[in-house]
Every structure is written in C-alpha cells, then in structure tokens.
Amino acid sequence: MRARDLLADFPVVALDSSAIEAARLLADQDLPGLIFVDDAGSPFTILPGTQVLRLAVPAYCQDDPALARVVDEAHADRFLRGLDGLSVRQCLPKEHRELPVARPEATVLELAALMARTRSPLVAVVEGGRLLGAVTLQALLDRVL
C-alpha cells in the first residue's frame, strides 16, 4: 500500500483567501487540517486544525493560556473576529515548518512516521510540484487496521 492508493481529493486554500473563511472550511467539512497553496498551486504550508485555530488566538495568550482567563466570556466568545478582514497570507506563522509532504510511492510506514513527527494528521501527496491529493490519519488507520 502506497500513498497513491490512499490519497483522496482535499480542498486547498489560496494565500489570498479570507482567514475566517479558511476556519469555516475546516469546521464545515470537519477537516483534520488545511493545505495552503501558493499561486502555482503547490503546498505552501500545511497546518493541523489546532494550528489553524492558533491563527486566531491573540499572541499574549499563546504562550500562557492562563492569560486568556482575564478576558471575559462575552469577549472570549468573539475571539475569532480577530481574523476579520485578514487574508491567510497575513496570518500564517512566519517560522519555517517542515511540510508533511510525501511522494506517491511513500509507504504507510513513511506516511505514519511523517504524521507522527510533524504532528500533522494530514499529508499532502505531491509529484513534480503538483498536488495529487492528501492522505489523512483516519484514511491511513482505516486501511491499515
């Protein structure tokens, strides 16, 4: 079993898309994460759901969630509004992340090792710079078990 046997179509998000729409896509389609693509359609960044959520968490409480406690309930309920009017490009983390990207020939063990190390429940399958689809943790486990 190889990545090409496990991959499925996966929605992609352009860097100029609205950040709040990206969060909505994650929620509405119950996705484990998002694949952000550059203008050429190649994966630029791949973020697990928790790190998409992170885009909306104010910097002051990212390192110390206890600081989030000083925000009252009414304001806390609206924290996603911090993304209003921002594009994905404006929100994405600046630091370089290892991309969970694999070739179509990758075995399930290679995919599992990549998911485990990058903490990504989602691997993009790429050939010659072209995105063929993605393998999710669920798809991998379903087939292996």
Place this chain on the structure above:
Amino acid sequence: MRARDLLADFPVVALDSSAIEAARLLADQDLPGLIFVDDAGSPFTILPGTQVLRLAVPAYCQDDPALARVVDEAHADRFLRGLDGLSVRQCLPKEHRELPVARPEATVLELAALMARTRSPLVAVVEGGRLLGAVTLQALLDRVL
C-alpha cells in the same frame, strides 16, 4: 460560552487496555485523539491522533522518516503489528506532556489557547479530579463560527 456548555461524552482508554484496540477505537469512532485514564478514572495522558499513531512507529524512523523508506511495502503495511500484545501502559511516551485539561468554567478563548499550545484537538474537562467530558476542536469551531 464555557467549557461546560461545549463538552460531550468522550470514550476513555484504561492504561491496561490493549494498544492496538486503542488505535482501533481512534479509527472506528473517527476521534481527534484519545484520553487515557488512570485507575481512578482521572486523565493520565491525552494524545492527539498523530501521537497515538506514533506509538506504533519504530523508534529508528521517528526522528528520520527517510529511514522508513528502507522498509519494503509488505513490512510497512504491517507496522501496526508492532503494538500486538502490548498494553497502552507499555507504549505511552515516558516524557511529561502538558495535559490539555480545563475547568468547566474555561472560556472558548482559554480552550482555544490550550488547544493551540498543546497541539491537541481535544481538551478534557475536569472538576475535582473527575472527568466530565471533552471539548473537541470541531465542537468549539462549530459553536464559535
């Protein structure tokens, strides 16, 4: 909106359970992660799906997934068999992890900050040592958006 308004029942895994059954639970119920409980029923460890998968990835290719490439397809397909006969307790990582655990009064911003920092799409809600349920990333986004 508080954690108590968002929580739902969530299956738990005892430390003496079979590791392969834990992986099966994750896959069959399409869970974002697992809550492992001690003999008293309190959360002992909470792992996102990728780190449950990691339990089955041989140590030599955890840090360097390229090493997984030397394993042929037939053996790679059977990598989960590494968990056969092992209990959860025997497999869990030894290093201490910050537990994504919140009080029922936690706001959605506290929950989001905790999920983002611990990279856990799952927060256990605990009161007086008792597990009340869990808030998933999907549940949080669904309610906030």
